[in-house]
Amino acid sequence: MLQMLFTGLICGALLGFVMQRGRFCLTGGFRDMYIAKDNRMFYALLIAIAVQSVGVYTLIQLGVIEFSAGTFPWIAVIVGSFIFGIGIVFAGGCATGTWYRAGEGLLGSWIALIGYMLMSAIMKSGPLLPVNNSIQSVQFSNNSIAETTGLPVWIFIAIFVTIVIVILINERRKPKVIIPTMKPKRTGLAHLLFEKRWHPFFTALLVGMIAILAWPLSEATGRMAGLGITTPSANILQFLVSGDQSILNWGVYLVIGIFLGSFIAAKASREFRFRMPDAKTGITSFIGGITMGFGASLAGGCSIGNGLVMTAMMTWQGWIALLFMILGTWTASYFVFVRPNMKKKLVTTNQTILNA
Structure with a gap:
């Protein structure tokens, strides 16, 4: 119990600290790909995936950890990931981003977290469990890309790492934008x-290394998985309701650690302050959290569990989930950001014509 408490909290605190200081927000990253044509945060995610993939499969080859890709519930992954992508736009952050922003004192993220934990618990052990199980029962027997194709997994890792290196080289060749900064106070x-x-690329390197560390630390406590947010978040609410201590596994302490690590980073960098959203934003955040919890539970993972971990493990679930998360984010971004701006521009243009 003490080992689980200590290693889970430490790993989570490191992740929360790094994500807060590096502003590692996948919601903003996916959104900016569509709206601002800025791919840097997406490229940062690819770096974290590549680092983790090399590290974790090295540990597997050395016999330090075990991994089974399992089956691929394709309908649940496609539908759930798309819904999750929509939810993170309304919630103002993905699952991990919501945890670390809550640690900064953003009360809107606290509201989103309540909705996220509530719906995750309902999906995983409550009234919607039969629905969740029914959709997830439609599966392909093989989730591993390597096993499906009959090729060694290291071929796919080598190809992916090469792609990431090429992206980094091209990014380095681009002209640097000089951002004016204030005189350092420290x-x-x-x-x-x-x-x-x-x-963001340095932050991604650290996130990837923490993701590698999570595997042996988690498996040492009997939890055969790496980073994960959705199930542990649901477990927290289940524990608060039932008091069942068997629910408290390594993943629960991980997400609590994310909150604590972000709080420490925000306080030390003087970025912590309580910020109360207006009523509309609070309602939107709660709806986003509910949607996010439904989608992540159905898909079997969030932007971390599927988008970072299962992609690094070279599974169909991870990469297809990542694709549909992005599509869901773009769809919501169109209706939340793009379309309203188009209407405003149209109204302004019409007024200008009438006044001419």
Whole structure:
């Protein structure tokens, strides 16, 4: 119990700290690909996937950890991931992003978390469990891309790592945009940790390394998985309702650690403050959390469980989930951001013509 508590909290705190300081937000990253044509955060995700993939499969080959890709519930993954992508736009952050932003004092994220945990618990052990199980029962027997194709997994890892390296080389060749910064108020390590702007690619490298660390730490407690957010979030609510301590596994302490790590980073960098949303934003955040919990539970993972971990494990579930998460995010972004702006521009244009 003490080992599970200590290692889960430490791993989660590291992840929360790094994500808060590096502003590692996949919701914004997916959205910016469509609206701002800015792919940097998506490229950062690819870096984290590549680092984790190499590290975890090295551990598997050394016999340190075990992994089974299992089956591929394709309908649940496609539908759930698309719905999850819609939900994260309304919630203002993905599952992990919502946890770390809650640690910054953003009360809208707390509201989204309540909805997320509530619906995840309902889907995984409540009234909607039969629906969840029924949709997930439609499966392909093989989830591993390597086993499906009959090729060694290291071929796919090598190809993917090469693609990521090419992307990094091309990004490095682009002209740098100089962003004016204020004169540093701190020096040395304090400046680097709590004041200097972290590059998304450096942040991704650290996220990937933490994701590798999560596997042996989690498996040492009997939980045969890496980073995961949805089920542990549901477990927290289940524990609060039932008091059943058997629910408290390594993943639960991981997500609590994310909150604590983000809080420490936000306080130390003077970015922590309670921010109360208006009524409309609060309602939207709760609806987003509910939608996010439904989608992630159905898909068997969120942007971390599927988008970061299962992609690194070279599974169909991971990569197809990532694709439909992005499509869901783009769909919601069109109706939330793009279309309203188009209407405003049209109204302004018509007024200009009438006044001419």
